[in-house]
Amino acid sequence: MLRYLLRRTAILLVSLVLAAVVLFLLLRLLPGDPVNALLPVGATPEQIEAARRELGTDVSLPVQFLNWLRDAFTLDLGRSLINTLPVGPEIVARLPVTVPVTLSAFVLAILIAVPVGALAAIRADRWYGPIINAVAQLGIAVPAFWLGLLLITVFALRLQVLPAGGFPPDGWSSPGQAIEALVLPVITVALVMSASLIRYVRAATLEVIGADFLRTARALGESPAGAMWRHGLRNASVPVIAVLAVELATTFLGAVVVESVFALPGLGSLLVRGISQHDYPVVQGVMLVSTATVLLVGFLGDIAQRLVDPRLLQRGAS
């Protein structure tokens, strides 16, 4: 385990650095000089030079990268080109929207998908088996933003039980309003995510139901439910954990788009705004934070998978 932990940690660190390089290069290679955003039309060469110095783009690319990385490690992500506010605090200010949406949608999706998916596998012969399949099949084809739009139409515009969008200006200081504002976004993301999750849970459960060890447990006198609980659950959870790590990243991404539907001031809308205004430091900062999160979640998922199933360590599966 220690060997694996070291190897996986090394991969994580290399990944983080490489991701930072990719992110840095991608935004530098894009056409358009970031100083243009700062300067009026017809700026003098001296003004351009001064603006470059201010942005730190007057030195060579590798030096720029090292400077940026050093600053990023001290959580200094530069300043917005548009409103010159520091990017780091701006990102932090938006976490209270994105993190609750992502995490509650993630938990809700698991609460929906695990029982429903397992049920679809264990009771495949009942009438609801095919219905669950069909609904899941439908669900993975529905884009999150359309589902959000439909939910807004029904619950906010027709029934008028929940707000159509926005977030209270004083945030979580008015918890009632904040929670109300997040109900529909969370449901939207959770439903979309649980559709694909149901399929994985169902497949993993089917795999286990056919396994020899379960038959053996039954032969030794365990009840069907007991055998499933004691032996099936842990085995079925291994592939699901692997998928969960990916799904958490997808949930986060879903939140990015859904934030736009519900006009929520989260990371997603910050990213979209940054892009439409060519605000590179903002885009870079948000992307860095989200990529690092995704990589870290993948790392934790791999570790968790091996804690649940130590056999994976021996197979040399990397």
Added chain:
Amino acid sequence: MSRRPAAPGRVVSRRRSLHLMIGLTLVGILAAAVIVSFFWLPFKPDDTSGGRLAPPGGGHLLGTDKLGRDLFTQLLIGGRIAFATGLGAVAVGGVLGVTGGLLAGFATRWLDDAAAVALDILIAFPTLLLAILIVAGAGASLGTAILAIGLGMAAVVARLTRVLVKQVLARDYITAARVAGVSWPRIVGTHVLPNIAPVVLVNLALQAGLAVLAEASLSYLGLGTPPPNASWGRLLFEAQATVLTSPLAALAPGIALVALVIGVNLTADGLRDLADPTRRRSR
């Protein structure tokens, strides 16, 4: 592999061939509508004679948008974009991904490890974020969107191809071919590609559905082409403000989108079973 004689008593699951049939029907109907749209459209895309936000009627099957343009016409044009995205992104992702995966699969251990890590990192960039970044820099256009989505897809395809190639290369018949003096390019052509093709093609079909969804999300965020040549995602964005007065405008593009993606997914499911009937029903 695929020409293996049928085992006695083997029955190709009826449910699966039903999937294939429904899938092909959905994709076929939409494809036919798109093909027709190149020869005939109910109205000119920029014809605003219908009156603003008109309800269905008077030749406007779905009514008109806020500028008076026919919605059904826009729906058909959106279909072109959806198909172009699916096919284009699969072409980009398939060619780049399979080539990359082949190279990584053949590479020496050290290089292959590096490729595996690099692919993991690329995959850690969610396709949509990557696409948003590229589209943001290069300007919103259909070509950029297809390229960006295709690039994201290439990483996934390359990872799959790499694993499959390594599995095939470990087989005895590869060693036999090598001993018999067959060159590597020929081995790739006669043994590796035919053996990995079924799985890769099914995966590409699934990816096509995801590509269509990704493009719709991009358009919804305002990173696609604007009306009157808008994708379904953009149509939905436009419809959001007037959803109470013209609900059809917010329903039709979504239904078309879902029908296409389900059609593609079901087709892929059915094809997977045709390619490998022994496979147990699982993912």
